[in-house]
Amino acid sequence: MKKSNISKNLLFTQKHFDLLVQLYQNSFVDTVLVADFYNIITETLVDGLSIDRASYWELLEDRLVCINLFDKNKGCHSLSNDIQARDLPNYFQALNNGIAIVADDARTNDYTKELKYSYLIPNGITDMLDLPIRENGSITGVLCCEHRDQTRNWSESDLAFAKAIADILIVMIAQYKRRKTELKLIDSERKLSLITDNSTDxxxxxxxxxxxxxxxxxxxxxxxxxxxxxxxxxxxxxxxxxxxxxxxxxxxxxxxxxxxxxxxxxxxxxxxxxxxxxxxxxxxxxxxxxxxxxxxxxxxxxITAQKNAEIKIQKLYSISKIQNKKLLDFTHIISHNIRSNTSNMAMIIELMADTTDEVEKKEYFELLKESNYKLSETIQYLNDTISLKLNVKQQKVVVNLKSIIEKSLIGINVIIRNQRVLVNVNIAEDIFIRTIPSYFESIIFNLVTNAIKYKSPHCDPIITINTTKITAQQYRISVIDNGLGIDMTRNGDKIFGMYKTFHGNPDAVGLGLFMTKNHVEALGGTIAVSSEVGIGSEFKFTLYE
Amino acid sequence: MNKFDLTYIVDDDAIFVSIFKKILSKIQNFSEIKHLKNGAIALSDLKKRFDNKQVFPDIIFLDLNMPVLDGWQFLEELKQLPFKNQLAIYVISSTIDKREIKKCRKYKTVLNFIQKPTNESQLKAILGI
CATH class of the missing domain: 3.30.450.20 (PAS domain)
Structure with a gap:
């Protein structure tokens, strides 16, 4: 048998025509699953050609894999075993070259006899009409129409019908593949938008x-x-x-x-x-x-979370660095202040031991008593400082700024009057701050008494207390005087240090500003000073609302 | 025997100055002893002596930790003055900070460091009496 030529004037039978229209309509229904569509294709072929079996196979690498098989006698769809493509060179060559293999006697046909023992005899097949399914010119599958027992002569009409169905199948497969890619695309887009919509990146x-x-x-x-x-x-x-x-x-x-x-x-x-x-x-x-x-x-x-953590760590680090520095300074101060007293005592005792003069001995004893007193005093000051550092956990309360400043000044009313000091408190009535009252009072007390202590010999002291709002929660309080002033170039870095006095005043112990700074810091603020010798000083510290 | 006609003690600690004066009097080589309460007072005194062409003290005992102008500030300011090389300064302090003791050697005007507490024999040894 030879390959058939298709005549130019195809005439479908009415039945073929009806079936094709029906199939064509089905192909537009998006919801049809691809498996259902294969069922429809094979059933339509069996029905339209009045044959026993129709099947669709896909070429996967080196094998023909049965995708759908309809057997009229069994009345159901099933699958058949894979067939090795390399066993069928003539069959594939024919499919490649033409539009169909038309085998009226499949067991002797040049192109189909390769299937005789493996497929045709076991399945009782005598007639075959096989059409290639192509994608971009290459064969991707085969549509097989098969008949048993009686000799079947494939008509041109049969071929045209089968070819029309193969064409519809090709269109459907392409459409299915496109839809699959689209679905994949939609899916990955949805995944991407899930990521980008919910991510802060x-x-x-x-x-x-x-x-x-x-x-x-x-x-x-x-x-x-x-x-x-x-x-x-x-x-x-x-x-x-x-x-x-x-x-x-x-x-x-x-x-x-x-x-x-x-x-x-x-x-x-x-x-x-x-x-x-x-x-x-x-x-x-x-x-x-x-x-x-x-x-x-x-x-x-x-990286907000990361940065915040970093900033927190940095802050903790600098706090501990400052604390360490303070501790080191403190140790030096303790050792120095205690040492200066004990060294005096050691020298006195040696002098006492070396003399027999009772008058001289008595003199040394007096010095020894004085040294001992100084040592106790030093230890007392150091103790005060340590307890200040330890008590930072005291409760903060909300107080009216103006009234707490006025309260701080009550304790020094007598000094203010006697020294003819003019104190201006320029503070609005409605400012409230969160603070530890005893610390705050101590800060004001120290700054004001300092201003009086180091007043100018040429004029009566004038002290002005101002406040400025820096941020929503932060105030700066300034205590300004017209006193002696401090030489900032010489002493700027030591003003708030321990045991630093700048005027050689006999009652200056060098603790006032050190304590003041510690109080301000314990309240979470900072303190700074600007000053000019002969004009006056301005101490500024910050506070939180 | 070295004789010191004029001795300065620059120190804010009154008790130490009393004791130190006692010790110096026992050594007997020190005639006039003057106490100056801090570096600033000492510096202005020295400047006045320079301006009036008076004699400088033969020896200065300088404390480190003092109010107004401490020992270090005194030495720094002295660097700028024309008579810096005419003075014999001994730093005398209770500091045990090795860095501070080392720092003293950087000043040419400082002849030596004396550790508080001190006594007659130690002073004699350092001063070469």
Missing amino acids: GFVVFENSIVTYISPSYRKLLGYSENELQHFSLQEVYSHIHPDEVEGVREFINEHLAKQAANFKYEFRIKGKLDKYFWREDTASVLYEHGQYTKYILISRD
Whole structure:
């Protein structure tokens, strides 16, 4: 038998026509599963050609794998064993070259007899009409129409019908594959948007210094609506970077763009619409054309938690560093102050031992008593300082600023009157602060008594107490005097140190300002001084509301 | 035997000065002893002596830890003055900080460091009496 030629004037029978229309309509129904469609194809073939079996096979690597098989006698769909493709060279050559293998007697046909013992005889098949299924010109499968027992002469109409069905199958397979890719794409897009929508990380694309894309989650994090960030310029982005980092970041980026670096990374804080700052780590990927960057793609990672932890650690570290330094200073002070007393006592005792003169001995004894007193006094001061450091856990309470300052001054009313001191308290009635009252009173007491102690010999002391609001929760309180002043170039770094006095006053023990500083720090504030010899001093300390 | 016609003690600790004067009087080589309460007072005294062309003290005992102008500040300011090389200074302190003791050697005007507490024989040895 030879391959048949298809006549130019195909005429479907009415039955063929009806079946094809039905199949064609089915192919438009999106919900039809591909397995169902294979069922329809094989059943339509069996019905339309009045044959026993129809099957669809796919060529997977070196094997023909049965995808769907309908057997009219069994009335059901089943599958058949795989067939090795290399056993069928003539069969495949024929499929490659033509549009169908038409075998009226399959067991003797040149192209199908290779299947005689493995397939045809076991299945009782006598007639075959096989059509290749192609994708992009290569065979991907075979549509097989098979008949048993009686000799079947395939008509041109049969061939045309089978060919039409094969064409529909090809279209359906392509459509199915496309839908599968689409589904995959939708799925991966959904996964991606799940990541970007719920992540605080983000993507930003700049083209010609203008934002052309920002991932929705990042945009939302910054508090902007969809259209607000389109056409956001690079300059506008820079204006949102924290002042502490903006110059560094600008320099870093320009430096890397100049070098045409493809990838680089930097950290900074960026302000959202509501002026809230976020810590980001941006990894930039940059595309260049003719030496100019065209696309600037950012993967922006949220490092707020990390940064906050870092800042906390840094803060703790610097606190412990300061504490260590204080402790070391304190140890030196203790050792020095105790040593200076004990060394005096040692010298006195030696002198006492060396003399027999009773008058001299008595003199030394008096000195010894004095030294002993000084030593006890020193230890008492040190003890006061230590307990101050230990008591920082005292409860803070809310007090009215003006009334607590006035209360602090009551204790020194007599001195104020006797020394003809003018104290101006320029503080609004409605300021409340959270503080430890005893500490606060001690700060005011020390600063005011200091101002009086070191008054100018030329005029009556005037002391002014002011307050300035620095931030929403922070106040600065200034105590300004017109006294002797302190030589800042000589003593600026030691004013708040222990046992430092600057005026050689006999009753100055050098503890007042040291204690004051400790009190301010225990309340969480800082203290500073500005002063000019002969004009006066201004002590400023901060407090929290 | 070395004789010291004029001796300065620059120290804020009145008790130490009393004791030290006793010790010096026992050594008998010190005629006039003047106590100056801190570095600033000592510095202005020396400047006045220079301006009036008076004699400088033969020896100065300088404490380190003092109010107003401490021993280190005194030595720093002295560096700028024209008569710095005409003085013989001994730093006398109860400090046991090795860095401070070492620092004394950096000043050419400082002849030696005397550790408090001290006594007659130790002083004699250091001063070469």
